[in-house]
Amino acid sequence: MNNSSFGETFRRGIITNNPLLFQIMGVCPVVAIALSVKTAAVVAVINALELIIIELLSCLLFKKLKRHFRVLIYAVLGFAINLPLLAAISRHLPDLTESIGIFLPLLAVNSVIAVKCETFAVKNTVRDTVFDSIATAIGYGIVTVAVGAAREALGSGTIFGKPIGLPYTAEAFLAPLGGFLILGFFAAIVKGLTAKKYSEEVNASMLDTSQIRMLHIKHLKQLIDESGDDDIFFDDSVLNDLEPKQSIFRRKQKTVAPEQTIVIPEEIQSFSEPEEKEEEKTVGYQPFADLLKTLEKHEPEIVVEATEPEPDPLELNEEWEVRDEELLESVEETEKASDEQQDGGDGQ
Amino acid sequence: MSYFFFDLFSAALYACVIQNFIFTGGYGASEAIRMSAKPKNLFPLSIFIVYFTTVTSVICRILELTSFVSGLEALYHNMIFYGVLCILYLVTLVVVLGFHAPKRVVRRVGIAAFNTLVLSVPFINYRAGFNLVGAIGSGIGAGIAFVLAVLLINTGLQKLEQNTSIPRHFKGTPAIFIYVAILSLGFMALTGKSIFI
Numbered sequence: 095m096n097n098s099s100f101g102e103t104f105r106r107g108i109i110t111n112n113p114l115l116f117q118i119m120g121v122c123p124v125v126a127i128a129l130s131v132k133t134a135a136v137v138a139v140i141n142a143l144e145l146i147i148i149e150l151l152s153c154l155l156f157k158k159l160k161r162h163f164r165v166l167i168y169a170v171l172g173f174a175i176n177l178p179l180l181a182a183i184s185r186h187l188p189d190l191t192e193s194i195g196i197f198l199p200l201l202a203v204n205s206v207i208a209v210k211c212e213t214f215a216v217k218n219t220v221r222d223t224v225f226d227s228i229a230t231a232i233g234y235g236i237v238t239v240a241v242g243a244a245r246e247a248l249g250s251g252t253i254f255g256k257p258i259g260l261p262y263t264a265e266a267f268l269a270p271l272g273g274f275l276i277l278g279f280f281a282a283i284v285k286g287l288t289a290k291k292y293s294e295e296v297n298a299s300m301l302d303t304s305q306i307r308m309l310h311i312k313h314l315k316q317l318i319d320e321s322g323d324d325d326i327f328f329d330d331s332v333l334n335d336l337e338p339k340q341s342i343f344r345r346k347q348k349t350v351a352p353e354q355t356i357v358i359p360e361e362i363q364s365f366s367e368p369e370e371k372e373e374e375k376t377v378g379y380q381p382f383a384d385l386l387k388t389l390e391k392h393e394p395e396i397v398v399e400a401t402e403p404e405p406d407p408l409e410l411n412e413e414w415e416v417r418d419e420e421l422l423e424s425v426e427e428t429e430k431a432s433d434e435q436q437d438g439g440d441g442q
Numbered sequence: 443m444s445y446f447f448f449d450l451f452s453a454a455l456y457a458c459v460i461q462n463f464i465f466t467g468g469y470g471a472s473e474a475i476r477m478s479a480k481p482k483n484l485f486p487l488s489i490f491i492v493y494f495t496t497v498t499s500v501i502c503r504i505l506e507l508t509s510f511v512s513g514l515e516a517l518y519h520n521m522i523f524y525g526v527l528c529i530l531y532l533v534t535l536v537v538v539l540g541f542h543a544p545k546r547v548v549r550r551v552g553i554a555a556f557n558t559l560v561l562s563v564p565f566i567n568y569r570a571g572f573n574l575v576g577a578i579g580s581g582i583g584a585g586i587a588f589v590l591a592v593l594l595i596n597t598g599l600q601k602l603e604q605n606t607s608i609p610r611h612f613k614g615t616p617a618i619f620i621y622v623a624i625l626s627l628g629f630m631a632l633t634g635k636s637i638f639i
Contacts, residue, residue, distance in 0.1 A: 115615065118472055118475050119472050121468065121475070122468045122469055122470065122558040125468035125471060165556060166528060166531060166535075166556075169527070173521075173524040184516075199520045199524075203556045203561055205557065266627070270465065271465075271623045271624075271627045271630055273468065274623035274626055278615075278617070278619030279616070282616035285616060302480075303599060305482060306600055306603050307603055310600060
């Protein structure tokens with residue numbers, strides 16, 4: 095891995111492909127227990143340890159195993175790492191154990207671990223996996239601690255346990271709703287800050303909502319069909335890339351008049367296009383003489399043919415439904431394929 | 443008999459509505475949000491989630507009723523819960539593979555088994571001191587809570603997809619998080635807590 099890709103891996107893991115903000119992985123521990131900087135830091139550290147170790151082991155040892163067994167192994171490894179940590183925390187930090195409650199044991203099945211192992215570790219080299227796991231752990235950790243700090247400040251009026259002098263505190267920020275809310279605003283801030291340089295990367299890493307989009311499109315198409323208005327039709331191009339503000343309605347274009355074409359016999363066509371200049375040099379004017387002879391034989395057959403105009407993608411015609419169905423099917427197939435890829439992704 | 447159904451129903455209602463595991467606890471939030479974006483996969487996953495939450499909850503509760511387990515420290519309870527979940531997953535996997543289920547279904551088993559929602563149910567039963575009927579109720583309730591959460595988030599995602607007036611930077615996951623926060627606020631109201639100040 096060269097320096098640029100090294101930096102790129104870190105940029106992706108921390109910013110553009112942030113597991114928490116854009117890929118919505120490992121949300122539970124953050125919304126449930128990242129109530130202060132201290133607890134958030136504990137979550138971040140435990141998650142980092144588990145993620146790096148399990149991702150590395152899965153890259154080294156489990157590539158050849160079947161996916162459904164790997165999932166079990168991730169969980170078992172998670173438990174194996176988690177239990178001694180829990181024992182240590184409960185001995186040395188009993189207050190923390192009390193406040194965090196049941197959530198620390200749940201970190202063993204954090205979705206970040208399974209997803210990253212399945213989508214990255216088992217498909218890449220050890221070196222790339224190490225970098226990816228570190229970058230993901232840092233990205234996850236930074237957001238977790240930031241969320242913890244914000245919730246502590248807004249919900250308890252303290253930072254690191256010291257009062258910051260807020261006139262009011264809102265306890266709601268200590269509830270999961272506060273976690274979701276802050277995550278939403280953080281995601282928007284990061285998206286806004288990276289909009290100029292990495293907007294495509296961020297958009298690509300975000301939760302895939304193509305199935306929802308397709309449902310919406312089908313619904314709209316159904317409405318158009320039911321309306322019976324011939325002047326409004328559905329634009330196929332939106333299926334490829336539907337931007338939020340892109341109108342999916344187009345005014346129907348007028349039908350193109352059939353063109354008149356002259357059909358030239360094939361022999362003449364072949365004569366009219368002497369392919370190699372070298373032949374011309376050797377034969378002289380012979381090709382032209384042959385052409386004249388052929389023209390004498392074949393009265394040039396001039397046929398006025400009402401050829402069909404090129405199918406206009408913006409035009410609603412009788413074939414519309416067939417083409418649309420085919421298009422929808424092809425999009426669905428692509429979706430399925432990407433879905434299967436991402437299910438890897440979903441973790442398990 | 444009537445007490446049985448009362449316990450079962452009240453525990454299920456508690457886990458599903460009053461303390462909805464996803465919105466008021468945050469358990470399984472990632473899976474719920476991610477799954478809501480893929481409504482086609484909801485049915486098999488929901489079945490497996492309900493199955494795992496219920497069966498894990500019941501088995502763990504039965505084990506806790508034995509004098510040997512009930513006398514153990516909390517840390518050993520964690521080990522038992524982990525063990526039960528792993529064994530249940532293996533057994534389910536064997537059955538599913540035995541029926542030559544399609545790959546997509548087999549994948550759902552893994553997602554359904556190893557998530558924070560399923561694992562949280564025995565912990566909550568242990569802490570809340572539910573009896574066996576309560577444990578069954580909370581298991582079923584947790585599964586239904588997941589389905590309810592996915593359906594609610596899915597509806598929201600459809601509306602967000604149609605909404606063209608969302609600011610550019612909030613489009614996508616930021617809007618989803620804020621929508622889930624609003625849902626969470628709604629469910630928090632059912633707990634009767636005064637949440638702001």
